[in-house]
Amino acid sequence: MASNFLKSSIVAALLSAVSLPALAVDLEFYFPVAVGGKAADTISTLTADYVKAHPDVKIDAIYAGSYTDTLTKAITAARGGNAPQISVLLSTDMFTLIDEDLIEPFDGYVSEDEKKSWIGAFYPAFMQNSQTGGKTWGIPFQRSTPVMYWNKEAFKEAGLDPEHAPENWEELVEMSKKLVKKDASGNVTQWGVRIPSAGFPYWLFQGLSTPAGAILANADGNKTQFDDPKVVEALQYMYDLSNKHGVMQGGSIDWGATPKAFFEHEAAIVWTTTGNLTNMVANAPFEFGVGFLPKKERFGAPTGGGNFYLFKDASDEQKKAAVDFVKWITEPEQAAKWSMATGYVAPRADAWETDAMKDYVKTVPQALVARDQLEYAVAELSTYENQRVTSFLNDAIAATLAGDKEAAPALKEAQEKAEAVLKNYR
Numbered sequence: 001m002a003s004n005f006l007k008s009s010i011v012a013a014l015l016s017a018v019s020l021p022a023l024a025v026d027l028e029f030y031f032p033v034a035v036g037g038k039a040a041d042t043i044s045t046l047t048a049d050y051v052k053a054h055p056d057v058k059i060d061a062i063y064a065g066s067y068t069d070t071l072t073k074a075i076t077a078a079r080g081g082n083a084p085q086i087s088v089l090l091s092t093d094m095f096t097l098i099d100e101d102l103i104e105p106f107d108g109y110v111s112e113d114e115k116k117s118w119i120g121a122f123y124p125a126f127m128q129n130s131q132t133g134g135k136t137w138g139i140p141f142q143r144s145t146p147v148m149y150w151n152k153e154a155f156k157e158a159g160l161d162p163e164h165a166p167e168n169w170e171e172l173v174e175m176s177k178k179l180v181k182k183d184a185s186g187n188v189t190q191w192g193v194r195i196p197s198a199g200f201p202y203w204l205f206q207g208l209s210t211p212a213g214a215i216l217a218n219a220d221g222n223k224t225q226f227d228d229p230k231v232v233e234a235l236q237y238m239y240d241l242s243n244k245h246g247v248m249q250g251g252s253i254d255w256g257a258t259p260k261a262f263f264e265h266e267a268a269i270v271w272t273t274t275g276n277l278t279n280m281v282a283n284a285p286f287e288f289g290v291g292f293l294p295k296k297e298r299f300g301a302p303t304g305g306g307n308f309y310l311f312k313d314a315s316d317e318q319k320k321a322a323v324d325f326v327k328w329i330t331e332p333e334q335a336a337k338w339s340m341a342t343g344y345v346a347p348r349a350d351a352w353e354t355d356a357m358k359d360y361v362k363t364v365p366q367a368l369v370a371r372d373q374l375e376y377a378v379a380e381l382s383t384y385e386n387q388r389v390t391s392f393l394n395d396a397i398a399a400t401l402a403g404d405k406e407a408a409p410a411l412k413e414a415q416e417k418a419e420a421v422l423k424n425y426r
Contacts, residue, residue: 025321027059030087032070032306039142042341050328057321067306068387071096078102078311085314086322088306091129092382092390094137095221097309099384104312105135109323118327121348125303128379132221138307139326140347142338144275145301145370145377146207148293153286154179154190154268165291166269169211169237172294176247179268192247194267195238197401199255201394202381203304204271207293208234210300210378216393221383222425226393226415227408234296235400235407243403251402259283273304274370277343281364290366292373299376305344336360345370383418384425392417 029047033039040063047061064070067090074087083102097103110118115136122130122140130138152162158178166172176192183189195204202216209216214230217223225231241248248267255272259279262270271293280288293301308326310319328334332350336357339346346352352361352371361367383389396410405413 024056024058025317027057027086027318027322027325028084029059029061029325030064030070030074030084030089031061032064032067032088039342042338046329046334046337050325054324057325059325067093074311075100075102078313081313083311083313085311085318086326087309087311088141089309091126091138091140091143091303091305091307092380092386093309094129094132094307095382095384096386098132098137102311102313103137103309105137106139106310106323106326107136109310109319110327114327118330121350123345123347123349123374125374125377125379126347128219129303129382130307132219138309139330141306141308141330142275142342142344143303143305143307143347144273144344145303145373146204146271146293147274147301147370147373148269148271148291149262149280150269150289150291151262151265151284151286152289154265158268162287163289165289166294167292168294169296172269173241173245173247176241176269177245180247188249190265191249191267193241193269193271194248194253194258194261195241195271196253196255196258197238197397198252200304201397202390203302204255205234205238205393205397206302206378206381207271207300208238208296210302211293211296211298212237213297215378216381217379217383219379220426221386222422224381224383224389224393224415224418224422226396226418227412230297232408232411235397235411237296238397239400239407242401252398262288273343274367275305275342275344277364277367277370278341279343281343281366288366290369292369292376299373301373301377302380303374303377304380339367343367345374383422385421389418389421 031043047059051059064073071089071093077083119136126140126143130140150165155162160175160178166175179192181190209231212230212234214228242250258270258272259276261267263283292299310322332354335346335348335351336354340360351357381390392414396414399405400407400410
């Protein structure tokens with residue numbers, strides 16, 4: 001009788017186990033918010049939509065502050081054995097994350113067909129900061145380029161064609177001179193142009209060094225060319241905008257305050273990310289245009305923004321679920337929704353072919369500018385020990401714009417410091 005009772009208990013336990021629902025896969029997703037607009041709300045909505053369609057997955061989207069804050073939190077959590085499974089971090093963090101041994105490539109979780117149909121669908125310009133060594137370490141998501149915004153009303157007042165933005169360095173100077181306004185005391189009330197030099201100095205500076213014909217770092221992330229004569233030329237031009245031509249505010253110019261400065265007529269032309277486009281459309285009290293950054297030898301701008309990264313300490317089950325989520329959120333329909341809500345560039349061509357995006361660009365044709373500029377785009381500055389190496393260039397830019405050093409010696413010093421660090425990675 002005891003034997004029969006034991007058998008019955010085992011059968012009941014097995015039947016109970018079979019009837020239990022499978023445990024959900026829990027994912028933590030670190031996400032930075034770096035621009036104005038509807039970024040946080042949109043990512044919440046997209047994440048909720050995915051979870052609703054995939055009840056076997058739970059995703060805790062954690063807003064971790066700026067890109068720098070998010071990277072710090074992700075590294076700290078990983079070192080403490082509590083890493084997120086996925087995170088959006090700067091595309092330029094790729095070499096740092098590889099060096100810290102925190103992430104793994106996506107290649108092992110996709111088929112050969114998916115490498116072509118999914119990974120191969122992203123714009124090549126964005127993949128320059130997403131792949132190295134024949135592997136795909138990052139998946140483009142909130143990607144961008146810097147673009148030029150101009151106030152069409154200010155152009156009309158200055159006697160300029162409001163539909164013709166400056167196309168080259170010479171036109172930028174000449175038009176900006178006409179756009180400068182001063183009060184009765186001779187104080188400037190409206191600058192011709194504003195190029196931020198604090199916040200992401202190197203990034204906006206690449207909008208000058210690239211047209212000058214310079215490439216700041218190699219694709220392997222272990223060598224820079226900060227002292228290239230063309231880089232010196234670009235920094236000298238940036239300095240001259242303020243100190244020779246008098247068309248730009250001198251010294252340090254804040255990144256975050258740039259849209260507000262544009263809205264309040266403090267500058268008639270501003271350079272900032274296309275990720276601010278939605279903010280501009282919603283808040284600019286005047287008609288504005290968006291254009292390529294002006295050329296010198298060529299058109300050109302760096303790409304920018306964030307990639308999805310897959311953290312290696314996740315379980316196999318979590319990694320598979322994380323990759324599936326990343327595939328879904330970067331599909332054309334979701335990529336289009338994200339681009340329309342934020343102004344970031346939809347990172348794959350087929351997103352621009354969706355009905356929603358086609359309708360959107362009919363009303364906001366400025367959105368096409370950043371996409372079209374990708375033809376001339378280069379990789380954002382990215383190296384091993386990236387924050388440290390980039391700081392050398394940022395310091396050189398700051399010292400030059402402050403008048404503490406001339407461009408050539410400042411950049412020579414930056415190159416020497418970068419070389420001392422990066423030679424260890426060659």
